[in-house]
Amino acid sequence: GELLVLKEADYELWEAIQIGPRWLMLNEKERKAEIKAIEAGEQKGSFQAADVAFMARADVCANTNQPGLGKTFEAIASAIEAQVVGPKLVVAPLTSLESVWLEHLMEWQYDDTIVCMGGKSDREDAIYIAQQYVEEGTPFWFVTNPATIRYEAEYEYDEETGTKIGIKEKFLKHPELHQIPWELIVVD
Numbered sequence: 001g002e003l004l005v006l007k008e009a010d011y012e013l014w015e016a017i018q019i020g021p022r023w024l025m026l027n028e029k030e031r032k033a034e035i036k037a038i039e040a041g042e043q044k045g046s047f048q049a050a051d052v053a054f055m056a057r058a059d060v061c062a063n064t065n066q067p068g069l070g071k072t073f074e075a076i077a078s079a080i081e082a083q084v085v086g087p088k089l090v091v092a093p094l095t096s097l098e099s100v101w102l103e104h105l106m107e108w109q110y111d112d113t114i115v116c117m118g119g120k121s122d123r124e125d126a127i128y129i130a131q132q133y134v135e136e137g138t139p140f141w142f143v144t145n146p147a148t149i150r151y152e153a154e155y156e157y158d159e160e161t162g163t164k165i166g167i168k169e170k171f172l173k174h175p176e177l178h179q180i181p182w183e184l185i186v187v188d
Contacts, residue, residue, distance in 0.1 A: 003045075003053060006081040013108050017077050020046025021070055048074055056081035072096075072104045075186050080109065086183030087134060090143040096188050101143050109141070116144035123148060127176055134180055142180075149177055 007014040016023040018038050019031060026034065037043035048070055055061050055078035063071045079088060090101055094117065105113045112133070116126035126142070133140045149172075156168040172178055 003049060003056075003077075003081050005056075005083055006052070006077055009080050010108070013077055013080070017048045017052050017074070018045040020048045022046075048077075052077045052081055072100050072188070073108065076104055076108050079184055082184075084184045085139050087130065087139070087180055088141045088184040088186070089177075089180075089182045090141060090186045090188065091146055091149060092143065092186075092188035094145050097143050097145060101188070105141055105143070111139040111141055113141045113143060116142060116148055123174065127174055130180060131176065144177075148174055 003014055003017065006017065015031060015035055019026065019034050023031065034043065038045050047065075051063060051065070051074045055063065055074065063074060065071050065074075075090075088111070090097075092101055097115070097117065102113065102115065114126050114129050114133070116123050116130075123144075126144075130140065130142050151170050152173050153167045154169045155164045156166045157163065158165050
C-alpha cells in the first residue's frame with residue numbers, strides 16, 4: 001500500500017514508515033535518496049509500510065513482530081492511515097505505557113492523550129475526561145493498564161473457617177469504560 005492518507009497527514013511519519021527502523025540511523029541526505037527511490041518504484045518500502053497498510057485496512061489483526069521493531073509506531077501510523085477519528089483505547093502494561101506509548105503518542109500524532117493510571121480518583125478523573133471528549137466528539141487516545149478494564153470479584157467465605165468457597169459476584173472495575181464506543185482498541 002502507498003499509505004496516501006498518512007503521506008498527506010504527516011509526511012515525516014510516512015517517510016519513517018517507508019524507510020523502516022533504519023530511518024533514525026540515516027542522515028537527511030540518505031533519507032531523501034531512499035524516499036526518492038521508493039517513490040520512483042526503484043525500491044520497495046520497508047516491512048513497516050506493509051504492516052501499516054495491512055493494519056489500516058483490517059477489521060481485526062495481530063502485529064506479532066519481534067520486540068523493538070516498531071509495533072507501537074506502526075499502530076499509531078495505521079490509525080492515521082485508517083482515518084480513525086473516534087476514541088482510541090490502548091491497554092498495555094505500565095512499563096510500556098510510561099516508556100513507549102506516551103512517548104510515541106506525543107511525538108507522532110495530534111489527538112489528545114488521556115493517561116489513566118494512579119489511584120482510584122486519578123482513574124475516575126481520566127475516565128470522566130474521556131466521557132466528556134466522547135460527548136463533544138473530540139478525538140483522543142486513552143491509555144491505561146489491564147487492571148483498569150478488568151473484572152473484580154466479590155467472594156463468598158465459609159463462615160466457620162473464613163476460607164474462600166466461591167465467587168459471589170463479578171463486576172467490572174470501571175464499567176463506564178466499557179460504554180465508550182471505542183473505534184480502535186490496541187492491546188499491547
